[in-house]
Amino acid sequence: MAARISSKKxxxxxxxxxxxxxxxxxxxxxxxxxxLLDVSADEAGATGGKIGxxxxxxxxxxxxxxxxxxxxxxxxxxxMPMLVAEELDVEWSAVTVxxxxxxxxxxxxxxxxxYGGQGAGGSTAVTNNWAFLREVGATAxxxxxxxxxxxxxxxxxxxxxxxxxxxxxTLGARLSYxxxxxxxxxxxxxxxxxxxxxxxxxxxxxKPQKVVDAREIVTGQARFGIDAEMQGMRFSAIERxxxxxxxxxxxxxxxxxxxxxxxxxxxxxxxxxxxPYLILASGVAVVAESTWAALQGRKALKVNWxxxxxxxxxxxxxxxxxxxxxxxxxxxxxxxGDFDKALAQASRVxxxxxxxxxxxxxxxxxxxxxxxxxxxxxxxxxxTQSPSGANRAVAAVTQLPRENIHVEMTxxxxxxxxxxxxxxxxxxxxxxxxxxxPVKLQWSREDDVKHDFYRxxxxxxxxxxxxxxxxxxAWTQRLASAGKYYRRANVEPENQYEAELYVDxxxxxxxxxxxxxxxxxxxxxxxxxxxxxxxxxNAFVVQSFLDEIAHATGQDPLDLRLGLYGADRELSYGQHGxxxxxxxxxxxxxxxxxxxxxxxxxxxKGKGVGIASHFTFGGYGAHAVEVTVESDGALVIERIVAAxxxxxAVNPLGVHAQLEGGTLDGLSTALxxxxxxxxxxxxxxxxxxxxxxxxxxxxxxxxxxxLPWGDEPTGMGEMGLPSLAPALAxxxxxxxxxxxxxxxxxxQLKQAFA
Amino acid sequence: MIEFHVNDKPVSFDGAEDTPLLWxxxxxxxxxxxxxxxxxxxxxxxxxxxEGRARNSCTTKVASVxxxxxxxxxxxxxxxxxxxxxQQAWIDEDVPQCGYCQxxxxxxxxxxxxxxxxxxxxxIAREMTNLxxxxxxxxxxxxxxxxxxxxxxxx
Numbered sequence: 001m002a003a004r005i006s007s008k009k010x011x012x013x014x015x016x017x018x019x020x021x022x023x024x025x026x027x028x029x030x031x032x033x034x035x036l037l038d039v040s041a042d043e044a045g046a047t048g049g050k051i052g053x054x055x056x057x058x059x060x061x062x063x064x065x066x067x068x069x070x071x072x073x074x075x076x077x078x079x080m081p082m083l084v085a086e087e088l089d090v091e092w093s094a095v096t097v098x099x100x101x102x103x104x105x106x107x108x109x110x111x112x113x114x115y116g117g118q119g120a121g122g123s124t125a126v127t128n129n130w131a132f133l134r135e136v137g138a139t140a141x142x143x144x145x146x147x148x149x150x151x152x153x154x155x156x157x158x159x160x161x162x163x164x165x166x167x168x169x170t171l172g173a174r175l176s177y178x179x180x181x182x183x184x185x186x187x188x189x190x191x192x193x194x195x196x197x198x199x200x201x202x203x204x205x206x207k208p209q210k211v212v213d214a215r216e217i218v219t220g221q222a223r224f225g226i227d228a229e230m231q232g233m234r235f236s237a238i239e240r241x242x243x244x245x246x247x248x249x250x251x252x253x254x255x256x257x258x259x260x261x262x263x264x265x266x267x268x269x270x271x272x273x274x275x276p277y278l279i280l281a282s283g284v285a286v287v288a289e290s291t292w293a294a295l296q297g298r299k300a301l302k303v304n305w306x307x308x309x310x311x312x313x314x315x316x317x318x319x320x321x322x323x324x325x326x327x328x329x330x331x332x333x334x335x336x337g338d339f340d341k342a343l344a345q346a347s348r349v350x351x352x353x354x355x356x357x358x359x360x361x362x363x364x365x366x367x368x369x370x371x372x373x374x375x376x377x378x379x380x381x382x383x384t385q386s387p388s389g390a391n392r393a394v395a396a397v398t399q400l401p402r403e404n405i406h407v408e409m410t411x412x413x414x415x416x417x418x419x420x421x422x423x424x425x426x427x428x429x430x431x432x433x434x435x436x437x438p439v440k441l442q443w444s445r446e447d448d449v450k451h452d453f454y455r456x457x458x459x460x461x462x463x464x465x466x467x468x469x470x471x472x473x474a475w476t477q478r479l480a481s482a483g484k485y486y487r488r489a490n491v492e493p494e495n496q497y498e499a500e501l502y503v504d505x506x507x508x509x510x511x512x513x514x515x516x517x518x519x520x521x522x523x524x525x526x527x528x529x530x531x532x533x534x535x536x537x538n539a540f541v542v543q544s545f546l547d548e549i550a551h552a553t554g555q556d557p558l559d560l561r562l563g564l565y566g567a568d569r570e571l572s573y574g575q576h577g578x579x580x581x582x583x584x585x586x587x588x589x590x591x592x593x594x595x596x597x598x599x600x601x602x603x604x605k606g607k608g609v610g611i612a613s614h615f616t617f618g619g620y621g622a623h624a625v626e627v628t629v630e631s632d633g634a635l636v637i638e639r640i641v642a643a644x645x646x647x648x649a650v651n652p653l654g655v656h657a658q659l660e661g662g663t664l665d666g667l668s669t670a671l672x673x674x675x676x677x678x679x680x681x682x683x684x685x686x687x688x689x690x691x692x693x694x695x696x697x698x699x700x701x702x703x704x705x706x707l708p709w710g711d712e713p714t715g716m717g718e719m720g721l722p723s724l725a726p727a728l729a730x731x732x733x734x735x736x737x738x739x740x741x742x743x744x745x746x747x748q749l750k751q752a753f754a
Numbered sequence: 755m756i757e758f759h760v761n762d763k764p765v766s767f768d769g770a771e772d773t774p775l776l777w778x779x780x781x782x783x784x785x786x787x788x789x790x791x792x793x794x795x796x797x798x799x800x801x802x803x804x805e806g807r808a809r810n811s812c813t814t815k816v817a818s819v820x821x822x823x824x825x826x827x828x829x830x831x832x833x834x835x836x837x838x839x840x841q842q843a844w845i846d847e848d849v850p851q852c853g854y855c856q857x858x859x860x861x862x863x864x865x866x867x868x869x870x871x872x873x874x875x876x877x878i879a880r881e882m883t884n885l886x887x888x889x890x891x892x893x894x895x896x897x898x899x900x901x902x903x904x905x906x907x908x909x
Contacts, residue, residue: 073852073888210848217853218841220787220827224854227786235781260770292770292777364791364799364854364887413789413854414887445792653848657890661851664889687796687885696879698891 020136022143022189030057030181032140032189033066054133055084055140061164061178063090066100068115069125070385071213072363072415073661074717075654076125078212080133082651086204087137087196089161090177097212102387102407111402113388120385120412121420121529122576123617123715126650130713131196138194140184147183148175163203199648199711208653213411225383225410228370230438236431237294237442238268239301240283240451242681244524245273246308247282255300256286261293265301268430273309273524276489278396279423280451280526285431291442310524311680318677319355321521322459322480326353330478330519331494334503337513342474346465350552352545353461355742356481356537357674358454358525360690365413366448367424371431372438373397377404378429379438383412385419393426398433416665417529421453449690450682453528454675456484456500458521460541465513470553472564475511477501477541480519484527484534496520500534502575506542506583506615509571510564525677531665532718535616536725540670540743543612543726547733557730558594558611562587577617577714586613589622589643589707596641596703597624606630607638608735612726619719620645620709623663623727626701629736633753635745637667637728639701644720647713649706655716659704662720668693670725672744758819760785761829771817776800778816779826787827787857791885798884801858802826808865827857830864839908840864843901851888859884863898872902 023031033054056064065081081097103115117128141161148166149156152173159168167174199206216222241247253265270282284301288294343349370381371394378400384390387407395402412419428441443451458481465474484499485491497518508514530536546564550557565587573581590613594600599609606628613622626639642663649655672691676683684690729740738752757766760783767778774793779785779802788811791799795813802811803825830838837845840863850856859882866873866881873881878895886894 071852073854075851208848210845211850211853213853214845214848214850215837217850217856218827218837218844218860219831220785220857222853223786224789226790229784290769290773290777290781292773292781296770362887364789364797364852364885366790411853414852416887442790445794445797657848657851657888657893660892661889664891665887668889686794687792688794692885692887693889693891694885695882695891695894698879698895700875702892 020139020189022185022187024182024185025056028059028182030185031055032136032143054136055088057177057181059178059181061094061176063088063095064098065095066098068100068103068118070118070120070387070409070412070415071099072120072385072412072419074120074125075211075651075657076120078209079126079651079654080129081212082204082209083129083133084137086202087134088141089163091163092204092209094164099409101409102391104388104391104403106403118387119420120415120717121417123619123717123719126713126715127618134196135194138196139190142190142194143184143187144177144180146187147180151175151183205650206648206652209651210653223410224365224413225381226365226368226413226442228381228410228440230370230372230379230381233370233438233440234263234287234435235289235291235294235442236285236287236439237298237444238283238285238427239298239303240281240447241270241305242450243305243307244310244313244680246680247306248284249304249306251284251304252302253284255302256297259293259297259300261289262297263287263289264435265297266434268427274487276487277421277423277526278393278426287431287435287439294442295444307680308524313524313680314678315676318457318521318523319459325480325519325521326459326461326478330480330517331497332515332517333497333501334508334514334516336508336515339474339476339513339515342513343463343465345467346473347468348466348553349463350466350549351461351463352548352741353459354541354544355459356457356540357676357743358457359530359669359673360449360452360454360675360684361416361418361530362448362690362692363414363416363418366445367443368441369425369428370438370440371425371428373429373432376400377406379406379408380425381408381410382422382425383410383419384422384425385412385415385417386422389420390422390425393422394429397426397429416531417533418452420529445687446685449684449686453526455530455533455536456481456527458482458500458537460537462541462545464545464549466549466553470555472511472549474513475507476515476517478517478519480521482521482523482525482527484529486527502534502538504573504575504578504581505538506581506586507564510566510583524680532616532721535614535718535722536669539612539614539722540725540729543614543723544729544741547610547730548739551733558590558599561590561613577615581615585620585645585709586615586622589613589620589645592705592707593622593624593641593643596705597626597639599624606735608731608733610727610730610732610734612723612730614722616719616722618714619716621719621723623723625724625727625731627728627731627735629732629738629749631753633749633751635732635749637697637699640699641703641705642720642724643705643707644716645707645709646716646719647710648708650713652706655706656704658716659720660702662718663704663724664693664698666721666724667697667728670728670743670745671697672746674744756816756820758821759823761825767816771815773816774812775802775814775816775819775824776811779811785826785828789854789857791855797855798858798862799855801861801884803861803865806868808862827861830860838864839904840867840897840901843897843904846900847893847897849890849893849897851890855884855886859886859894863894863901866898867902867905871905873898
């Protein structure tokens with residue numbers, strides 16, 4: 001869509017708002033958005049070119065809204081445009097959403113991101129765009145009102161909007177947005193920040209809106225990364241070294257090259273041990289005329305691997321290392337009051353150790369990428385959570401200037417943190433560069449299970465001192481783990497703990513004498529961000545341990561928590577999701593789920609109920625779970641009640657979906673999922689031995705509740721997950737007396753009752 | 755040369771006979787609605803209908819479908835664009851999240867409903883074995899009940 005930039009004026013004060021421009025489309029529509037031109041050239045006076053749009057009003061009254069974030073199933077392709085449409089004041093049914101590419105610009109001051117941060121991580125899309133996208137909509141609306149008032153010769157103050165229409169009550173006149181588009185397009189973008197609606201006036205935000213691509217998805221028309229094509233594209237697969245940090249010693253490709261359709265075979269050099277990962281592993285690439293030919297060629301390869309420095313690594317040795325570390329002294333990362341003194345004064349000491357396994361992300365869409373590397377530029381189409389990371393990865397491989405690397409985004413078949421790293425994009429770029437043609441790289445499921453940035457594994461030692469009144473007067477968490485900042489550039493050794501222990505998490509600031517200690521387990525397993533990263537482990541440990549304390553001291557688990565959460569107040573929270581944390585919001589959720597599941601009711605033998613709650617990246621979640629543990633240890637999940645407080649819910653349907661999905665992700669992971677290591681290799685390979693939850697495991701009685709708070713939204717991608725596992729473990733204890741201290745649960749109950 | 759029908763249109767393939775139907779559909783016939791998930795017939799993302807019954811196309815060699823009729827997600831709606839009741843129910847219940855597994859889920863549900871027009875929750879739990887990593891199972895269950903109603907209303 002060509003657009004003439006009629007005016008270019010700085011609006012608002014900062015960042016991406018500075019880039020907003022308006023223009024007229026070739027078909028007479030109105031466009032408000034961002035210039036596609038290099039900003040420095042634009043500022044030098046260029047007026048031609050195109051606008052990478054946020055809002056376009058077409059002559060037929062269709063409204064096109066651009067969406068800059070990756071859609072990984074978290075629902076931003078629906079919720080982000082809702083923010084624009086609300087303030088623009090149009091019918092939601094008139095809106096069509098368009099996925100925008102990476103908005104990287106080179107300016108005199110370096111690189112700039114004209115759409116702001118683009119990425120799916122940390123549950124940030126709604127919070128980061130809440131103000132800006134509403135302002136974009138309000139600015140466009142303001143310009144349409146100005147256009148109408150000038151046309152009618154009346155003051156703008158006498159005009160208002162109804163969906164898609166500017167109205168002047170005094171004249172009794174109405175003009176549709178499309179009729180005003182040409183006039184609005186030549187107006188200067190207003191300098192001042194527009195006023196925004198009150199939450200109580202919202203017609204779109206806060207109302208249930210269905211997934212915008214639903215029709216495309218159910219008819220097979222939605223396009224994912226795996227569906228991308230380029231002219232002259234080859235297909236490729238890589239046989240990667242199964243040994244952690246192993247290398248290709250030698251390979252025989254004679255049989256591979258005989259496979260019809262195989263075009264080329266060459267080695268790919270992976271990272272050296274200890275170095276940051278650009279790609280995950282060394283291997284041998286096969287390039288072919290089709291995916292199947294590439295896979296068959298790969299199968300025919302004979303490769304000798306060097307086993308690398310972790311050849312003897314095993315899960316058993318990992319836990320042994322953890323125990324040895326915990327016998328010593330670690331890095332004290334928080335030390336409030338006087339823990340040792342308080343513990344010595346305690347009338348009762350409770351302690352327990354918990355084990356959290358490595359887990360795989362396992363998005364349904366295996367990793368893939370289409371890349372075309374040319375002499376002076378590159379084009380990437382990738383299912384990625386981090387398009388700027390994809391750009392950086394290709395730049396690292398090719399040494400091309402970043403502004404010459406165009407990154408297109410598709411729908412993404414699941415993320416869960418896996419696609420925050422773009423190793424598969426770098427691999428595809430290496431292959432394209434080598435063969436001088438566009439290439440699609442396709443990972444198999446086995447590749448995806450065996451080569452991942454796994455969720456970190458660790459052993460948590462918990463100890464609490466309780467006084468005669470049952471009050472917790474001393475608390476410590478000592479974690480030995482293989483942290484996710486392993487091999488990450490620019491993270492100092494003393495800061496590695498920051499991704500494993502969020503030191504302001506509950507119960508810090510609530511229990512006076514509190515010490516948190518971290519120990520680094522040495523491991524060759526690659527680690528990364530997995531949905532709600534360290535919150536998954538820490539919520540399980542803290543919320544399980546609270547139950548253990550309650551049981552040991554004859555207190556009710558709900559009352560114990562409510563006493564600790566206390567009154568409505570804000571505690572400081574220095575990590576992601578801060579700057580404040582209000583434990584009362586957890587208290588409110590916990591009481592709600594407890595009531596919904598009849599927490600206090602008497603239950604027959606074998607049946608039990610458990611509760612837990614957790615603060616994750618600004619949002620609050622709670623679960624209550626009811627289970628039956630049969631006499632042979634068979635576990636039946638009878639009922640789940642999940643509740644979330646994400647401030648105001650921008651799209652309630654999307655929030656329920658995230659809460660349902662997050663809860664089931666928590667259940668799936670707690671029940672069955674672990675990655676184990678034997679002889680320096682990952683032992684799992686596909687869904688037969690990495691057993692994700694299926695329909696039969698989903699309880700019929702499963703409710704999700706949204707409890708609104710205030711007038712600002714938080715994110716929602718991760719907060720529905722962490723409290724499920726501890727609520728489940730607490731329910732199992734309540735039902736059976738068996739305490740789950742090791743995840744996944746697998747057949748522990750069967751063994752306990754054998 | 756292997757000849758068969760996809761969505762009532764004759765197609766042919768002259769590559770390796772052991773090529774899975776999945777990759778013939780995707781790479782050679784440019785029909786991208788059928789998805790690759792596991793390659794071992796475990797996840798169901800690649801589900802198509804072979805002679806009206808759900809089948810994992812990733813473990814179905816193309817030679818075995820010679821002369822047969824394959825239906826993919828692209829062929830489920832009517833030619834005039836009217837959605838199949840299962841597709842409509844998927845929209846009504848707002849099932850998809852990332853959407854990647856849903857073509858397979860829908861084709862499995864169509865198969866289930868063709869054999870069992872009014873499945874109960876137990877039937878759905880037993881028969882719907884496709885994986886959904888986003889965890890849309892609750893809404894899939896609702897959508898199958900809704901589709902069952904839509905289909906019985908339509909007679």
